[in-house]
Amino acid sequence: MSKIEEGCRYAESHEWVRVDEDVAVIGISDYAQHALGNIVYVDLPEVGDELEAGDEFGAVESVKAASDLYSPVSGTVVAVNEELEDRPEAINEDAFGTWLIKVAMTDSSEVDKLLDAEAYAKICEE
Amino acid sequence: MENQMKTTCLHDKHVALGALMSPFGGFDMPIQYKGITEEHNAVRKHVGVFDVSHMGEVRVKGPDAYKYVSHIFVNDVTGAPDGQIFYGMMCYENGGVVDDLLVYKVNDNEYFLVINASNIDKDVAWIMKNAEGFDVEITDESPIYGEVAVQGPEAEETVEKVLGIPVKDIAFYNFKTFPIDGEEVIVSRTGYTGEDGFEIYGSHDYIRRVWDKLMEAGVQPCGLGCRDTLRFEVGLPLYGDELADDITPIEASLSMFVKLDKPEFIGKEALAAQKAEGVKRRIVGIELEGNAIPRHGYAVEVNGEKVGEITTGYRSISTGKSVAMAMIDKPYDKLGTEVEVRIRKKTFPAKVVKKRFYDKNYKK
Structure with a gap:
């Protein structure tokens, strides 16, 4: 069984969002890292990139395949986790403790449209 | 399109081992x-075993077997001793590849195609x-054979x-037939990993017993995922990636398997012309x-x-x-x-290198 963190909101494409005032901290769920297997590369945007909710912002790659990442919210990328360049496996080790990007949101109400832990758990069971 | 997914004789064992299963070539296979x-x-580094029972087997038998195999196969089996195996392709008249295959010479009147x-x-x-x-009898024996590949040093x-x-x-690219448990088991020193290894063909029951013995002995079961990374590292082609009906063996940089000095074979004229004129891509x-x-389908650009x-x-x-x-x-x-x-949105600098990223370790 994969873990689901109560305090996060989720996109159906398996990204989690943790809100810190107007900044969305974004990662991928434990379910997603498990489905991907060993992550060997993470492709992230640049600080300053503008994202609309639903935009592709990068990819996480296992040996076998690349899996696109989609931004759950709109805004400006204010930080990317540079540690992942050398240690992409950190996501496998702790998916909820390893963020990918931070986005300064233009519309924080978008977060309310995302799934809560309970709804997301249902998606993972399907 | 396949309406129903086919399974190999080891399917239940993969499921029991908890393998990640996925469709490949019409079969539900362990990845x-x-x-x-x-x-x-x-x-x-050691040894692993693959279920490759999805591979097809066709037997060609009869007085014209040599002449017929020479007609459909781009490599040259002339003068080979019984028990020798050849890699090569079957081509269309235009030089495109029908498939790449192994030809096992049983004797002048009998060949086994994989x-x-x-x-x-x-x-x-x-x-x-x-x-x-041609005076030959052709039998699709794919449904009766199971096959495992035991690969590694x-x-x-x-x-x-x-x-x-x-x-x-058994020498590299040779095979022997062994009478085991009342059947003829085929064992060849071949594989698709760049390592030494064997491919074993037998009845479904026999292959199931072989699999169980290997599992009991602690041999690592290996899925199609690493079959692809292994063959890729030593520059071996996969039909659908490096070979296709619109890619010739010359374009696939596999000319060494195309014997243009043979008197005749399907596709010879087109391939000879391409070789003489030079390919436009490879x-x-x-x-x-x-x-x-880099992944399949990504564009390669210059300026x-x-x-x-x-x-x-791959990485x-x-x-x-x-x-x-x-x-x-x-x-x-x-x-x-x-x-x-x-x-995706960026381009990355790269350079053209030899298509062998890891040295083969065959026992010849």
Whole structure:
């Protein structure tokens, strides 16, 4: 069984969002890292990139395949986790403790449209 | 399209082992058990076993068997001793590849062809159609054979000790038939990993017993995931990636298997002309700077213009480098040519290299 963190909101494409005032901290769920297997590369945007909710912002790659990442919210990328360049496996080790990007949101109400832990758990069971 | 997914004789065992299953060539196949990296390394360093029962087998028998095989196969089996195996392709008249295959010479009047799972129906139709006028009997034996591949530096010891089959004296690309439990089991020193190893063909029941013995002995089961990373690292082609009906063996940089000095074979005129004129594009190796991973279908560019496409790409498990095979237009196919690979929104600098990213370790 994969873990689901109560305090996060989720996109159906398996990204989690943790809100810190107007900044969305974004990662991928434990379910997603498990489905991907060993992550060997993470492709992230640049600080300053503008994202609309639903935009592709990068990819996480296992040996076998690349899996696109989609931004759950709109805004400006204010930080990317540079540690992942050398240690992409950190996501496998702790998916909820390893963020990918931070986005300064233009519309924080978008977060309310995302799934809560309970709804997301249902998606993972399907 | 397949309405119903086919399964191999080992399907229930893969499921019981908890393998990640996925469709391949019309079959529900194991992609990985423990993980691609662990399975890949088991084969490079020790030994692993693959279920390759999805592969197709076709027997050609009769007084014209030699003449017929020579007609449909681009390689030359002339003068080969019984028990020898040839790699090569069947081509269309225009030089495009029907399939790549192994031809096992049983004797002058009998050959055993091993073809790709995804191409069984197409190949059998092609083989039948072109047999007209030849005194041969053709049988699709794919449904009756199971097959496992035992691969890695410890493969010989494993097959001898765990399965009790004396394979030491089988030379590379040769096979022997062993009477075991009332049937004829075929064992060849072949594989698709760049390591020493054996491929074992027998009834479904026999192959199930072989699998159980290997599992009991602790041999790592390996899925199609690492089968692809292993073959890729040593530059072996996969039909659908480096070979296709619109790619010739010359373009695939596999001319060494095309024997244009043979009197006749299907596709000879087209391939001879292509060889004489020179190809417009061919398969080469590509090495990327940095960590981004090139994948099948990504564009290869020079000065912003597309000059080719990635056919297979990985972060090489054995070397850690981001490498690929790609079909590249001339003149950008020359070793050392600087190109760029488009990966999502960015391009990454890369250069053309030899399409062998890891040295083969065959026992010849």
